[in-house]
Amino acid sequence: MAFLKQIRAHGFKSFADPTVLDFSHDMIGVVGPNGSGKSNITDAIRWALGEQSAKSLRGGSLDDVVFSGSSDRPALDVAQVTLVFDNSNRVFSTIDADVVEVTRKFNKKTRESDFYINDERVKMRDIQDAALETGLTKSSIAIISQGTISTFAEAKPEARREIFDEAAGVAKYKKRKRETTAKLIKTMENLNRLEDILTEIARRLPNLEKQSRKALTYKEKIEELQKYEVAILSRDVKFFKTKIEQLRVQRDDLTEKVKGLSNEINFSEQEFSDMVNETSTSEKSMVELNTKFNDLVQRISDLKVKKNDAENRENNQNKNAHADEIKAKQIKKEFDEKSINLQSEKEKQAQWNNRLTEIREKYDYLSNKFEQLYAEIETIRRNAMRLTVEKQSLEKQQSSNTFGGPYAGSKAVVSHANVIGGVIGTLMSLVQVQEKYQLAISVVAVGTMNSVVMKTTDDVKRAIEFLQKNQAGKATFLPLNALNPSVIQGPQRIAISQQPGFVGFGNDLVNIQEEYRKALDYALGTIIVVNNYDSAVALAKTINYKFNIVTMDGDRILPHGAIMGGNNKNQNIFTQSQRSEHNLEDNAKLIQRYEQSELEKNQEINEIKNERDKARDDINTLESNMRVSVDNFNQLNNQLRGLSEDYRIITGKSLNPNDKAHGGELESIKFAKEIAKLELERDNIQIEINTLSTSKNKYADRQKELNQQNSVKRKELNELKDELAAVTAELNVIHVRNTEALRRLAENYGMTAEAAMAMEEVKFDNEAEVREHILQLTADLRDLGNVNMESIAEYEAEKERHDYYLAQTKEIREAVEKLESIIHDIDIAMETQFKKVVDDVNEALPEAFRRLFGGGTARLIYTEPDNILETGIDIQVNPPGKKISNLNLLSGGEKSLVALSVLFSILKARPLPLVILDEAEAPLDPANVERFAKYIKHFTGETQFIIVTHREGTMENVDVLFGVTMETKGITKIVKIKLIDAKKLVEEEI
Template sequence: MFLKSIEIFGFKSFADKSLIQFSDGVSALLGPNGCGKSNVVDAIKWVLGEQATKSLRADKMEDVIFNGTEARKALNVAEVTLTLQNDHNLLPLDMPEVSVKRRLYRNGDSEYYINNTPVRLKELRELFYDTGVGKSAYSIMEQGKIDQVLSNKPEERRLIFEEAAAITKFKVRGQEAERKLLRTEENMRQVESILSEVKRSYDALKKQSEKTVRYRELKDETFSVELSIQLLKLRDLLEAKDKRNKELAVAAKERDELKHRIDTINESVESNLDQVNTMESELIETQKLLYGIELEKNNLTSQISLLQERGQEISDKLKSDKETEAVISKRIEEVQNTILEKEKSEKAMESRVQENQQNIQFFAASITRTSDRIADNQQGIDSSTREIHTIEAEQTRLQESLAELTDDIVAQLDQGLQQSGYSIKRREELSEDFHGRLQGIRIAVQGKRDLLSDFTGTGEVEGLQDRIRGLIESLSDIDGKIADLDHVYTQLEETIPRFLDDFIAPEGIITRKRGIDERMRSLRHEIENHRERITNFTEENDSLRKKVEEYRRTLEDLKLSDVQLKNQVASIREDINRTRTQTEEMYTRLREHRKQMAEDEGRLQGLSNKIKEVESQRLSQEKEEKNLQKTLSRLEKTISTKNAEMIRKEKELKTSMTGLGKAQAKVEKLQMTLAEISADIKNLYNNFRERYSQELSTYEDRIYEITDSIQELKKNMDTLKEEQKSLGSVNLMAPEEFAEVKERYEFLRGQMDDLAQAKSDLERITAEIRQESAELFTQTYEKIRKNFHAMFRRLFGGGRAEIRLTEPDRVLESGIEIFAQPPGKKLESINLLSGGERSLTAVALLFATYMVKPSPFCLLDEIDAALDESNVGRFVTMLMEFGQSSQFIVITHNKKTVAGARTLLGVTMEESGVSKVVSIRIGGEGEVTTPDQNLHRG
């Protein structure tokens, strides 16, 4: 199994979907600081289930989602997919390839997938148990975690050994079994407590149940006696009811005969009464008509008076309306003059509004032109800023080239000086000799010059030949000295390294350096020009912005004035419209007034005609009143005769009514008695139903089967009640409650037995897991201990190292101490080692663990940062050796480590805040064989 690829989208700085494909062996992940290399490690930890935000270098989990840059919006989801090759089924899935995916939304929702199937975090972690892969296993060694592994408490350091011993799964299962055992024991205590309580209820309810059974038997017997008593009472009531029904039939017959006689008299009285009522009604109607005529006469008189008053009011109103008409006409004329004046003011104000609008347009156009100029200047500023950034980028590149060139110059100088055998001391000796000999020649020539001067100054001839010969000889000596000087110069020239000519040649490295320096000066000059241009644009924009502010203030004032003028125009128009409305209203009032005057004149004429008509109606009413008074006198005489006959019939009716009352009283008394008997029967039924929840009618067929008397039955009832009383208080629900408690008691007994068996099984399983884990851990610990010593000696070139259990008798709980003795030092705790020694010791422990159980892949995040060159060499050699069987992905800045990698993976940040990936395949000798600089994007 090895890590095939990782796909990252929206995680930290990976804004775009990026696919990183890994190969077997050693791969190096390169890139400048801050480009996002460690984010790849965080992504792998995160997808493997890391929940600690500090381990992911975040304050909260939502911080791992891409938070946006100046040029990009923030994302709402982060997703990482890890693809693993599973050819040997190291993972417990029968699939050649396994993908693990984690997705996080900004609202905090998190999802996990295995082969695109949703799973829980626990299932994902269980997938990697005892494989060496995991967020806290030894497959991921981060920057600083190596030192943390060595510095942790001894009890925490054992995690690496447990993972290598493949007991993590056993440990988790053991912990689960122990938790189940604790829960089982707690359940046993709870069940035992409940069982003891239920046992007390069981014993108490058993006694109560037996008492209740006897109580119910007595209740049944009591019910039987009570039923007999009630049936005897019912029989007595039914017999009394039959007797009263017969008496009621006789009394009802006598009453009905008297009622028939009374009905005959009533019919006669009613006939006379109808005639009297008819005549009285006619009399009343006649009286009403007379009263109505009287009222009508009074009403007609009142109408005549009212009509005359109304006519006078209309006459007065017509006079007033004519005066009002004159006032309204005058007011209309005044309002029309006012409208003409306001229309003139409106035209003058509209002229001012147009002038103000022109000013507004002028200043608005000025603001637009100035703003455009500011925008053009800003574009110039932005353009110059971009040019500066471009030039600065080129400067950075040139500085890097210059640094590399300088390094090459120094290296070539060192190499050339070594090859030429150049010696400063030898050069200084030859130079001193050369200058000494040259000074000697100067002195000799000066002496001969002085001698010749003496010759020319004295004018002596004697001995001239000898002097000339001596002078020639001395000049010959000077030739020899010059030859010696030439020899010394040649030797001095040989000490000068000839390779320097290549440096200063037109195509030489010095010339290239001078070219870069010249280009750097040119770029600095360009930057100064651009910055001066930016300054000019900025100053001009400041001045233009001030003008824009002035223009805007003026524009605001003009707009305010425009609003005020428009408001004034609107106000004038409103006044004109309101005045016109008032004029229209006055015209309307005038028309309505004139119309009302015409109507009033018509009503005045109509009132005069109405008065004449009403006076005619009053004369007709007086004639009808005389005829009705004659009819009224005739009716009063006839009614008096009929009333005398009705008084005689009423006396006869009164005598018959007295006899009927006595007969009715007898009937009602018998009916009352029957009602009381019926009520007693009904109460008997109801009482029986309420007491026993049964119908007494169900047992009526047994009425005539009872032979005992009520006294005997009551005596038997007293005996039964005494026995019930002797039982004392009784729990009526005891048998049912006892049945429920009995069922619960038996269930809890069964539960207690099951829990005891489960406890025994869990204790046995826990002991087996601990024994097997201890054996596996001990075997792995011994192998790692031996390998650690060997790895330490290989990496340090000697010395020795040990790991010891802090509690050898408690293997599964014991911590692990690490002791190291680099060459030339004494054995001491790792806490006393230097940073480089600690890192190298941790590397030794890592490789010692790999010798026992290699992880399918391993991520090493700058663990070589604290190592010197020689230690890095040994580390790389061992890394390449283990890379034959495991996959290593190394984040590093060290050239030697990079040289040992088969594949280079580069992380860059061309766009600020956004990481992307570049991969390069390298051959076995470190030569670039297949350059692949394609960006893997999703």
């Protein structure tokens, strides 16, 4: 049976070139000179199956397995060996495949080792476990060298036992026993730790129970106190509320009355004041009229004198005519000049008036514009403030989406990257994902996308210390120097990519800088994206539910078959982040526009303010000029009236064109008419004086009446104010008491008035007794002294811990018993199987011994028959014609034959799929070599043999020969050869 079908090696030891050995026969010979690399084939098999000992591989360190170079060839960095096995008989029972490829790869530069079974990356332990199933282990007989033969023959019985353990399959039991014993030790440690904890808890429980009982008493009394005090306070608040409403109504009614009466008094006082003013005005008018009356009397008297003088002058008309004419001309000239000046002042006033109107209109317009702009600026500021609040809310929301909840630690680390050092950023910040893939990637990587990518594990240590020191949460870190991500690759990757509905592998659908590729592979290296649910289910079945599969709609099929799906509307972490960023950008732009608009409006309002101030200055200047002009106008007008009067007196004519001409009327007649006119005016003034005197008396009577009325109203007002003050004072007292009750509810019981009144009402008849009971409860609470309220929870927690640990202790004791039982069962199984193998070997050994020795007998014996688990194995032999009591008395060749007979007997009892013989027959003479080679053929039906040899007898009996040479120094070359060529190779060595 050809179990090992092929060996592929490249870079391993002397295999500098890619080398392929096809083993399709049951008995294979490998020949070649010493130093050509024959044994490197055996080393390659052992190394690929997980051998870790450099010494066992004939090297000083693991680096020695990599081709170190020669004079003509540079050294290589990578060693790789692949073993191809026929698994149609399911020798590898845990691998459901007809062909099993085991690959080991070592990179000397990176110090990284990779292991694969059928192109799937695995751990070294997986390969070593697989090797256990084949028997290809360090201590088994699957690999037999010349050293193994001599060691076995000369070994102490205890050391010789190891091969029988392997043959019996005891190795896996020993491994289980070691693991179970380790579990037992750990479990016993846990049991001891739990018993220590229980002892400590039991020590604390009595005191905690005492404190807890005291706290419960306190709690009961405080709850009873609360019940009654809240009831009293609730009743007080309810009473105060009703009383406050009543007093407010009473206060408001009194306030209205006070206000109404005050208004009446104010009206009366205003009327009184008006009467006083009217009286004063009447008195003033009477004074003025009396003055005018007296003036008229005087003027009439003066005119009468003038009339007499005029009559005298008329008698001498021509006496002074020439002098009056000259004076009249002078007056006329001065009158004309002042008239021109008066007209000029009128024109100036008209211009200034128009200008004032324009400027006032402009000032009003600018003032309105100023108010409008100020209102606009206030609106802009309010909008900007609203947007700023929205921005802060958006920033807070974005922080929550990106780093809230469980990702606060990530945010803290990224925010303090300059303090910590080595922080690259969250994985999400380093990737770019096309929109169509964002939902699928979000669903499978929402957690890892918030992980923090770090340069080294030392940087991670600093970050963790920072989070611990600042109590800033937790974070997941991806140190680039330590990540060893799993990625789907090889034939499996190709096969998956050809499945219907396949979209891509997660790490291929996301862009990232190459230096951060490890972090992306860690997050998405084993993620497969497909187009829909049906494709996902079909692919999952094909790959035996091995990897994470996600659809474009966000539905997932997890390894081992669990399915997650449903509404994924808000799962896209990328659009959430982008939407928040866009909203923040729009918000920032709006704020910027508002700030710019405010700046422009402020500039405009400053310009308008300057214009308005200038307009106000112009108005002040024009008003000042107008006042001066009006004064000048009035002065000129008065002067013109005087000149006109003088001219009229001299000439009898008026200089004012609006006055009617007197014609040539005699002056005495004019004075007579003037006297009559003034006398009429005097009489009218007398009538007016009499009327004012009557009104003055009426005003005095009304003032007296108002004084009397106001005196009564003021008394009534004072009474109302006193009543209002009393109601207000009572209301304030009730307010204070209500506030105190509400404060006690809030501070003592954390309750509002509504909550207190909503509680179930406590019925009691005698409020005084309740208040007395409250005082008693307060005293009881004071007598209890210091109370540890936390002791209730502490006692319950400790009691719960005690019960929990008690149950745990029971479970662990049961686990200890179970583990001890398992170890006992393992011991029985090992003893049974070991005895069975020794018995089977003893049954096969006599025949094997006779065939190899040509006669004689041999048997295995226990060194400690009563201790099968620890006993050594000794060998009693009787070669033909000899009686030997000790193996050391045999020759080297005989020792080898003894060892081979035992090893072949083991193989007979427990067949192995593959045995490698590395010059195992070297010590034998030609006749024994011939017997050795022919005897091997008895096993080839169940076992494949690879024999490294230089003995002709062996070469003649193998199915196929491989020649190993070093045509180039340091580089092994292997070819199939014929027997004659094999002999030449051996002769060359000789």
